[in-house]
Amino acid sequence: MALPTPFLDRLLGYQLRRASAAMMADLARELADLDMRPAEVTALLVMADHPDCSQSEVGEALSIKRANMVPLVARLMERGLVDRTRADGRSHALRVSAAGEAVVAAARERIARHEARFLARLSPQQHAALLATLPVIRGAGETAPGD
Amino acid sequence: MALPTPFLDRLLGYQLRRASAAMMADLARELADLDMRPAEVTALLVMADHPDCSQSEVGEALSIKRANMVPLVARLMERGLVDRTRADGRSHALRVSAAGEAVVAAARERIARHEARFLARLSPQQHAALLATLPVIRGAGETAPGD
DNA sequence: TATTGTTATACTCTATAACTATA
DNA sequence: TATAGTTATAGAGTATAACAATA
Numbered sequence: 001m002a003l004p005t006p007f008l009d010r011l012l013g014y015q016l017r018r019a020s021a022a023m024m025a026d027l028a029r030e031l032a033d034l035d036m037r038p039a040e041v042t043a044l045l046v047m048a049d050h051p052d053c054s055q056s057e058v059g060e061a062l063s064i065k066r067a068n069m070v071p072l073v074a075r076l077m078e079r080g081l082v083d084r085t086r087a088d089g090r091s092h093a094l095r096v097s098a099a100g101e102a103v104v105a106a107a108r109e110r111i112a113r114h115e116a117r118f119l120a121r122l123s124p125q126q127h128a129a130l131l132a133t134l135p136v137i138r139g140a141g142e143t144a145p146g147d
Numbered sequence: 148m149a150l151p152t153p154f155l156d157r158l159l160g161y162q163l164r165r166a167s168a169a170m171m172a173d174l175a176r177e178l179a180d181l182d183m184r185p186a187e188v189t190a191l192l193v194m195a196d197h198p199d200c201s202q203s204e205v206g207e208a209l210s211i212k213r214a215n216m217v218p219l220v221a222r223l224m225e226r227g228l229v230d231r232t233r234a235d236g237r238s239h240a241l242r243v244s245a246a247g248e249a250v251v252a253a254a255r256e257r258i259a260r261h262e263a264r265f266l267a268r269l270s271p272q273q274h275a276a277l278l279a280t281l282p283v284i285r286g287a288g289e290t291a292p293g294d
Numbered sequence: 295t296a297t298t299g300t301t302a303t304a305c306t307c308t309a310t311a312a313c314t315a316t317a
Numbered sequence: 318t319a320t321a322g323t324t325a326t327a328g329a330g331t332a333t334a335a336c337a338a339t340a
Contacts, residue, residue: 002204002207002208003193003196003197003200003204003205003207003208004196004208005192005193005196005208005209006196007192007196007255008189008192008193009278009282010278011258011262012170012262012265012266012274012277012278012281013167013170013171013174013258013261013262013265014189015277015278015281015282016163016166016167016170016277016281017167017170017171018210018281018282018285018287019163019167019281019282019284019285020160020163020164020166020167021210021285021330021331022284022285022286023159023160023163023164023284024160024164025331027160028306037305037306037307038306038307039306039307042155042161045152045154045155046150046152046155049150049151049152049153049154050150053150054321054322055321055322056320056321056322057149057150058150060149060150061149061150061151061152062152063165063168064307064308065308065309065310066321066322066323067308067309067310067311067322067323067324067325068307068308068309069322070322070323070324087321088316088317088321089315089316089317089321090314090315090316090317090320090321090322091316091320091321091322092321092322108154111158111160114160115158115159115160118159118160118284119159121283121284121286121288122280122283122284126276126280126283127159129273129276129280130159130162130163130277130280131156131157131159131162133269133273133276133277134159134162134163134165134166135156135162135165135166136268136269136273137166137169137170137265137268137269138165138166138168138169139169139268140165141268168307168308172308175329184328184329184330185329185330186329186330201298201299202298202299203297203298203299211330211331212331212332212333213297213298213299213300214299214300214301214302214331214332214333214334215330215331215332216299217299217300217301234298235298235339235340236298236338236339236340237297237298237299237338237339237340238297238298238299238339238340239298239299
């Protein structure tokens with residue numbers, strides 16, 4: 001019964017936005033009982049893989065501005081999921097705490113379930129094609145990582 | 148120099164979000180000199196293709212909640228881009244004005260430029276595969292339109 | 295009773311500018 | 318001079334609940 005939108009339907013940006021919004025909404029639901037938001041979880045996962053990294057490094061990896069990392073990290077620390085020690089007087093070294101590791105493990109499970117729900121609609125070929133193509137769109141594709 | 152994120156890089160939801168954010172930021176820049184935001188433009192384009200449609204119909208087509216359509220349409224009307232007439236006492240009939248049609252034409256041009264910038268990074272096969280696959284992710288793919 | 299539009303409100307993510315203290 | 322973190326603030330999109338008027 002919805003109005004047709006043939007022009008929009010052929011736009012890559014529009015389709016990306018709609019598909020992304022659908023997955024983000026589902027992820028938010030899946031993470032709700034951990035009281036974690038998508039941005040917090042991704043940051044926590046980066047810290048888990050990079051002990052003693054700085055806020056700026058996490059932000060750079062995720063394209064989160066330094067200013068926006070401040071309240072994000074503050075909340076993770078308030079909840080006892082992340083510990084922070086002084087690195088060199090102007091930068092901090094972030095570490096996922098024991099309590100944080102439990103949340104990381106739970107989040108990985110939930111993310112896997114969330115991904116599986118959507119991948120069930122795609123063939124393995126479509127899945128592989130998306131993982132190969134999407135990074136190219138944002139310019140993270142063919143050039144060597146680190147360029 | 149950025150931290151590697153191999154776990155995230157293999158997540159469809161994460162890659163969709165990053166690719167979508169890259170295109171949305173570029174689109175917002177491209178539309179800035181029209182003083183139009185992406186959500187306003189998409190709504191205006193739907194109205195242009197569906198004269199005398201209602202706010203709710205536009206919202207349904209774009210997955211914008213009725214409550215959020217109110218300030219959006221109000222702004223388009225304040226700017227003289229859209230006219231509204233009473234349809235049946237509880238619903239309005241929306242129509243793009245002459246001034247609005249000029250904005251629609253300009254927006255279509257800008258969107259085409261914006262799309263072309265990103266499509267230049269993809270093969271025609273990759274482009275076609277994305278347009279076929281992305282709707283499936285949000286559940287708009289194989290079932291007949293209107294289900 | 296269900297639908298359309300509306301108001302009010304809150305949350306999430308993002309953006310910029312300016313400041314501090316260190317290097 | 319450049320970097321890391323911070324503060325304050327604003328914008329954009331989205332979400333819910335409740336209400337009035339109408340069908």
